Amino acid sequence: MRSGRRAHSIWRAVHQSDGAREWHALPDGAQACYLVGADGPKSHVAKTLSLGENRHFIFGMEHEYGGVDFDASDRLHCFIDKRLAPGYIGWIIAGVGVTQVGLARRSGVGGIAEAKTAMTAFLKKLAPIADFRDCAPTNVRAGLIPCGGLVSPLAAPRALLVGDAAGMVSPVTAGGIHTALRHGRAAGVAIADFLNGRKADPAQWLPVSYPRFRLKRALRWSYDNFQSDAAFNLLLRSSAMRTAASVVFFHRMRAR
Missing domain, CATH: 3.30.9.10 (D-Amino Acid Oxidase, subunit A, domain 2)
Known part of the structure; x- marks a missing residue:
C-alpha cells in the first residue's frame, strides 16, 4: 500500500491494491477507478503518490x-x-x-x-x-x-500525470497548452478503454508517447548558462535567425 496526505489536508489520496481490485480513496468516502494528476506544476497528486515532481x-x-x-x-x-x-x-x-x-x-x-x-x-x-x-x-x-522536461516516474498503477504536472512543457518556449490537450485527450481515451477491458492500464504504456524534449533541454541549458544580449542583437539582424524565431513561436500544427 502506498499513501500520502497533503499538508493541511484539503484532500487525501490513498492508493491500495486488494487482489485484482485497485482503487483510490478520495474525499467524503468517494472512490475512483483511476486518478489523473492534471493539477499544475506543483502537483499534489504527484507528491501524494510519490511520483516525479518538477524541480526547474x-x-x-x-x-x-x-x-x-x-x-x-x-x-x-x-x-x-x-x-x-x-x-x-x-x-x-x-x-x-x-x-x-x-x-x-x-x-x-x-x-x-x-x-x-x-x-x-x-x-x-x-x-x-x-x-x-x-x-x-x-x-x-x-x-x-x-522548464526541466518530463518528471520521473510519470505513473503508478491506475494513476497518471499529464500536462504541467508531468513537466509536459517546452523547456525553450515554455509552451504546453497544445501538448497537454493532445496527450490529455489520449489519456482520457486510453483510460476509458482500460476501464472497459479493451486495453491494459495506460500507466504501463502511455507515458512512452510523451515528448522527451531532448534537444530543447539542451537548448535550455545553453540559454541558462550562456545568455548574451549582445549576441542576440547581432543574430536578430539575420534573416536566418528571424526565420528560426518564427518557426519556434508560430510553427504550424500538423493537420489531423
Whole structure:
C-alpha cells in the first residue's frame, strides 16, 4: 500500500491494491477507478503518490491592458534582457480586446517581489515604443512554468500525470497548452478503454508517447548558462535567425 496526505489536508489520496481490485480513496468516502494528476506544476497528486515532481521553473508575470494606443495585432514583440528576464524573454502581444505585456525569468533569481520589480523596470524600458506606465492593468497573471522536461516516474498503477504536472512543457518556449490537450485527450481515451477491458492500464504504456524534449533541454541549458544580449542583437539582424524565431513561436500544427 502506498499513501500520502497533503499538508493541511484539503484532500487525501490513498492508493491500495486488494487482489485484482485497485482503487483510490478520495474525499467524503468517494472512490475512483483511476486518478489523473492534471493539477499544475506543483502537483499534489504527484507528491501524494510519490511520483516525479518538477524541480526547474520559470516564473512568469503578465499584465493585460485595455484601450491602450498600441497596435500589436500582427506581431509577437519579444524582448531579451539578461538582467530583467534571465533565462527567458519579455513580450507584447495582442489578446482578445486587450494588449498583453509580460516577462518571465528563471525561478530562483529572486522571488515574487523581485519579479514585480523587474516588471516595473520592464514597463519603463518599453516606454519609448509603448508606454503602459500610467495604465492600470485590467488583469494580472503570474505563476510558475516548469522548464526541466518530463518528471520521473510519470505513473503508478491506475494513476497518471499529464500536462504541467508531468513537466509536459517546452523547456525553450515554455509552451504546453497544445501538448497537454493532445496527450490529455489520449489519456482520457486510453483510460476509458482500460476501464472497459479493451486495453491494459495506460500507466504501463502511455507515458512512452510523451515528448522527451531532448534537444530543447539542451537548448535550455545553453540559454541558462550562456545568455548574451549582445549576441542576440547581432543574430536578430539575420534573416536566418528571424526565420528560426518564427518557426519556434508560430510553427504550424500538423493537420489531423
